[in-house]
Amino acid sequence: MTIKRNPATNAPGPVYICHGATGQQCHVLKVIPEPDSLWAGNGVSFHDITGGDGSSIVVNPAAGEYRKFESTGVSFELDCSADGKDGELQFRLRSEYSANAYPIELRLGDYLRKLSTRLAPPEFVSRGDEVKIQVAVESFYIAGKMLGGVTVEWWRGDLLLATLPTDDSGVGTFIFTADTLGDNQIFAKIFNQYDDSVLSLEHNFKSCDG
Structure with a gap:
């Protein structure tokens, strides 16, 4: 590059x-x-x-x-x-x-990274349920080198829900309460200083009453 x-x-x-x-x-x-x-x-x-x-x-x-x-x-x-x-x-x-x-x-x-889903949300949840999503951050150049301390932003549309670092194993975890009925999209985003790029992963689930 x-x-x-x-x-x-x-x-x-x-x-x-x-x-x-x-x-x-x-x-x-x-x-x-x-x-x-x-x-x-x-x-x-x-x-x-x-x-x-x-x-x-x-x-x-x-x-x-x-x-x-x-x-x-x-x-x-x-x-x-x-x-x-x-x-x-x-x-x-x-x-x-x-x-x-x-x-x-x-x-x-390690300023150029890869972002992948470690744990996706269930396809269907009930409103009020606790939902857990996990992503993994890895070095772009060194396979298997997981990166701790990388900031992950969690978004729903234009709303920033949380900013959390990855743990020592390179896993970023977001736990939240499903409070919106219907289709939901949660995005995990990280920033690469190497080329000023933003990586984003979309996670979808449906929330219903009961």
Whole structure:
């Protein structure tokens, strides 16, 4: 997956990268120069990664391999091992004519996830019954790595019913009272910082009197 960063136009903030994004699924960080940058048109290379567990990330092209900084940008592959540690890092670039390195803030963690239903509600319930729904949050890149502490929002239409974290096993649980007759739809939603996407799962049941 390709991440683009143009200091002139992109909103400030870190670039989110993920444990296990390796091989053909490695991240590609594309850096585009500002139109009036003195670096544009000159040689640029990856310099180093500082802070956090930078040793778990392999960068290609490697440090010191200069390429011309075209207006279309330069790209770097970030191969992130599955056993790295969460942390705040800086990916630094160096120009062949400047002693100062240019930093790009990184956040390494599990920022791209998968959402699945662990326990669906019964098809039919009586009004006043307690209903339990469970979802599971898993790393997109590392199969079977369940993620605790991820915020799950529970919605009915435009109404936010609850905001609850997943437990240590990556399971988010919502227990509520069925108080609306007829067809009901409850949505579980999570936010992926990696690409600003929202994952949503719909859970349906019918509620009746008696």
